[in-house]
Amino acid sequence: MSRRRTVLLTLGAAGVAIAVACAPGLAVAAPGDPGSPRYGHGADGAGDPYFPLAGNGGIDVLHYDLDLDYTPAPPAPAPMEGRLDGVATIDLVATADLDRFNLDLRGLTASEVTVGGKPMAFTQTDNELVITPRPKLKTGSQAQVVVTYGGTTIRPTDIEGALYGWVTTRDGAMVVSEPDGSATWFPVNDHPTDKSTYSFEITVPEGLVAVANGLPSAAPSTADGRTTWFWDAPDPMAAYLSTASVGDYVVNEYVAANGTPIFDAVDPSRLGAATADLALTSDMLVFFEELYGPYPFNSYGAIVDDDSVGYALETQTRSFFSRNAREGTIAHELAHQWMGDHVSPERWADIWLNEGWATYSTWMWNEHRDRATAGETFDEFMSLPADDPEWDFVVADPQPLGLFAGPVYDRGAATLHALRVKIGDDAFFELAQTWVERFGGGTASTQDFAGLAEEISGLDLEEFFDVWVYTPEKPVAW
Template identity: 45%
Template sequence: MSRSVRLVPAVAFLSLGLVLTACEDSGSPDGARGAPGVGDRYFPKAGNGGYDVSHYGLTLAYDPGTHRLTGTAAITARATRDLASFDLDLQGMEVTKVTVEGAAAGADRDGQELTVRPPGGLDKGETFETRVSYSGTPRTLTDPDRSKEGWLRTEDGALALGEPTGSMAWFPGNHHPSDKATYDIAVTVPEDLTAVSNGELSGARTVNGRTTFTWHTAEPMASYAATVAIGRYTVTRSSIRDGLPVYVAVDPSQVSASRRVLARLPEVMEWAEDNFGPYPFSSTGAIVDRPEDSAYALETQTRPVYPGAPDTETLVHEIAHQWFGDSVTPRTWQDMWLNESFATYAEWLWTEDEGGDTAEETFTELYDHGEDTYEDLWSFPPAEPTTAAQISGDPVYQRGAMVIHRIRRTVGDDTFYDLVQGWTAAHRHGNASTEDFTTYVEQQVPDEDFTGIWDDWLYGEGKPERP
């Protein structure tokens, strides 16, 4: 996510202890209920226990005139324990039918929780398919830092953004970054509109004045990185190194302003691979909407969303997120600094390589005068935001990048880039925690002592002493 346009007010939020420690609740004498939430410290209701999703098949139809969305979600999952019932996250919308393995299932709603009761229950280890049919007017949600997410109406269609919990506004699922899956998304819209999503376009078929666009994502994706953009777009299809497909969709009002920066996409991709290792996905691109459609850029997988023409630094930031956040995904929302610190540090590296300030000069300026631009820079450590509103706060981005620079300064450039590329390879298409990262660094460079970096810069309160 690009931090420059997100607002982070001080919103109080209850910390609920360690993440991912939610217990499974008793469901009935015949079995158990999967926990309605994984116990994330900042979003305790997000995600669900008792199963692991491997694939989402979403069939959607949207009418911008009535703002009505109709959908069917076919969710393939494996039970991780015996289940009499399990939950899905879905905010709003009317559920009209639920089946498990083709048989009608009972279902109840309680806030964002859709509790499903499969006939006969499910055995631990069993792979099953749940189908949920639903319809209604999808909601725009406001997250704790007052950013808008979920289903955003635009002048000519809609834009779906999911970080951190907005995806539950447009499809039911296990909406926590710890459960990644592959996706097939088919979206039917009026024939004068285009529907863009993640991955590769596998088909577009027009019948009776409506076109269905079908998108396939073969690599695992966290639901917050899923997107659908519906509207009138100028679409450019091309390829870069080794035939990697590039799909760029730009609102016509932004084509001229975006042309120069988007022309650098192949160059940025090559630079990022040189620094971070092989690109983890099978396509790349961009979605550029109008500035009024969203207040922030977002690293939607393979195809980041930009609110208006991006500058080069924002392009670099969101492309870096394809490695840090989309491929190596945080295990919990407390680990979000792993996404944003590396993406922010990528901007520092790009500027350095382009002949601007070195990363050391950026670090020093930020240490000496950073609070002039980022008022809350030293208000909390990047690995321990106090509230849910702060997971996208300045310390997560800027002070997090300072942590990365301190590691680079400690180990030297050759070892640093080996560390970075080793990290992205070790956790490619997976999840990782802050502890995973610090342990990895210590194991790879056993002769260095990183205690001061972790204690003072990653977890320490206030402004550390000058290094």
């Protein structure tokens, strides 16, 4: 993602209150044996310390089929409010014996829930849809859950106050959900540790284009003034990387030099410079494949909107850009497809592995384009004085309000360059490719990365990682 904060923030008392609000689910004792729990309540969070209510326990979602019907906000001066109605068909597996389980859903109201085709009892709070299946779910059993829901859409904001999730616009919707905004537009297990496949049917007013992840699964169909767009995303994906953006887009489809199908959707107001820079995508794919191995998904492309948010997100297979589709940002978001999308953070504290790799990838792309070398960019960064706020930061534990702070990006990239110098080019690029091969399709942590770096280099790197990602001081020796 390209959304950076130059002012470093810390989590205050409100964050503590959130943290203690998430309690583990209660277990129900087996009949005749009060000391032996049997069926329990799936937890209302996946256990991430930064976002205790994000994700859920006791379930593993295999597939989401999202049937969405959306009407954008009317012209000004009417309120910036749209209307979204959806049916989410969710195939999941119980990972515990459950007498109830949760899905994340926020700002929209569920009207009906079925499990296995039968209506089920449910309740809904601000962030949680709590479903009580009957019969209860046993560990390993599969279930199909269908949630009918809907409501007015507005412009939700994340913990920092930045727009995210399903963001209503006059001509459609900007859909970017990092870190926990997917719950603003569909019922979901909203944490990277539960990756799933997706399919989409998105119905919008005729003349608008609805763009999601993956590839079109059928030609758009129009009836009664509304058009339905069909998309299929068969590669495992973290929920925050899903999108269903809607707008007055100009579509460009082609095949990149490495054979990857490309689908770009660009707002007419952003044609020109953005289109010229997007034309470099084909060369970038070839370049990054040389560094990280084969491109991991079935397609790629971009969504370029005219919303004034001013950031970009590496939505899987279809990176989103708000006004700033420029060469460096395009390289950053494309590199994320390997580093962040295919290999995703195990906890949000590990986000430097996403942003550090993407930023360092841009450094290497710039060197490839005969600009400053990665070493020169590293030296420029290291010229910052020791009392610069950039150094007063724990990269591997940025706190919820520091996820998109500058050091996560720049010090993260500098960490990778320093590691490259320490272990040598051969070991470093073997590390990069092995990282993608070993953890691709899942998640990994800072500890996983450090362990793999030691495994491949044969070096003891404990002091290196302590200095670079755990110590809030300028590194001087490692």
